[in-house]
Amino acid sequence: MARTIGSHSDITGPRVREAALTLFARHGYAAVSMRQIAAEVGVQAGALYNYTPDKQSLLADLLAAHMDELLVAHTAETPKNSAPTDALEHFTRFHIRFNAARADAVFISYMELRNLSAENFGRIEALRRVYEGRLEAILRAGVASGAFDIPDPKITALALIAMLTGVNTWFREAGRLSLAEIEEIYWGMVRKTVAV
Amino acid sequence: MARTIGSHSDITGPRVREAALTLFARHGYAAVSMRQIAAEVGVQAGALYNYTPDKQSLLADLLAAHMDELLVAHTAETPKNSAPTDALEHFTRFHIRFNAARADAVFISYMELRNLSAENFGRIEALRRVYEGRLEAILRAGVASGAFDIPDPKITALALIAMLTGVNTWFREAGRLSLAEIEEIYWGMVRKTVAV
């Protein structure tokens, strides 16, 4: 990769995070060296330290940014005051669509938590619990209104999220099913799971 | 850890695999050194090479052994000629119970596939597909008999396995729910998911 002398902080910064995300997802955090990331970006390893204090912070920032984006997008796209069934359908479709568009970030969000410091781990986990809490709230509202029959809303929330996130392990753009078809199938399963 | 001079191949071998399993699950394959494994066992790093040709084979053997155990146990414990609903209930309970008892092995089976050579990866994946195929066959039999209503048995098989395996991410022996209660809740969800 060609490079020029001079100032590139506005370009190089995002490229570093992008390269780290891709490489961490493909080979794992511990297996990727700073030199590999630098090579992908087209700089020398030392230059990376203009953008991150160390390797661990690079990972933590990627995970935190992903969780932030998830919560912000979910808030922005969620209609207010929906009936529980509508809210659950929206959550289902949002989750599949959002995660399918960010396969690498979702992957490292599950795989690389153990490589975070205790403090960073706590921060990321708290954000994840907020997201899980939103689904749980939808389920509880549906139970309260009589729309859903669920013995344990917390467990059901975790079970549904695991089921939906599982799409990422096999979904391929060129596969047998389109994302729209997958949304339909999964919404059908979610709907029946909570049905009275 | 104390150690003695002499021959211990029958003891040390299993201890090496045990230590590797625990450490790989806790810190990740790439982050664990042969020295750490040796220290856990109570030998020097060089001695490990009496039990594995290299680090990669150690991982591959752990994953292959886990998948073999899974298929053997599932075959042994599965009643013959069950009605689809009974077979599905058995699969659900078996999966939860088997995986809860082997959290470390399940974890690395999902997390460390990318650290396998292409050949080892193909071998492990084939075993996994056999297991998924058994659930899919149950679902298809239920559709054929009219017991289940499922738009896409392959996708439903993957979705249910993801849901069931998700238990491992939060289940703790000392937690709010016993494994028996969890089995009940999940069987309730599975039953409704496939219901006519």
Add this chain to the structure above:
DNA sequence: GTCTATAGAGAGATAGAC
């Protein structure tokens, strides 16, 4: 079968020139 010692490669991070 395990030890000690080490070869050889590669890691993360820093210093100083430009």
Add this chain to the structure above:
DNA sequence: GTCTATCTCTCTATAGAC
């Protein structure tokens, strides 16, 4: 802001003594 050079450490794997 990036480079080159390097410090210091750790890694996998092997050799040879016991």
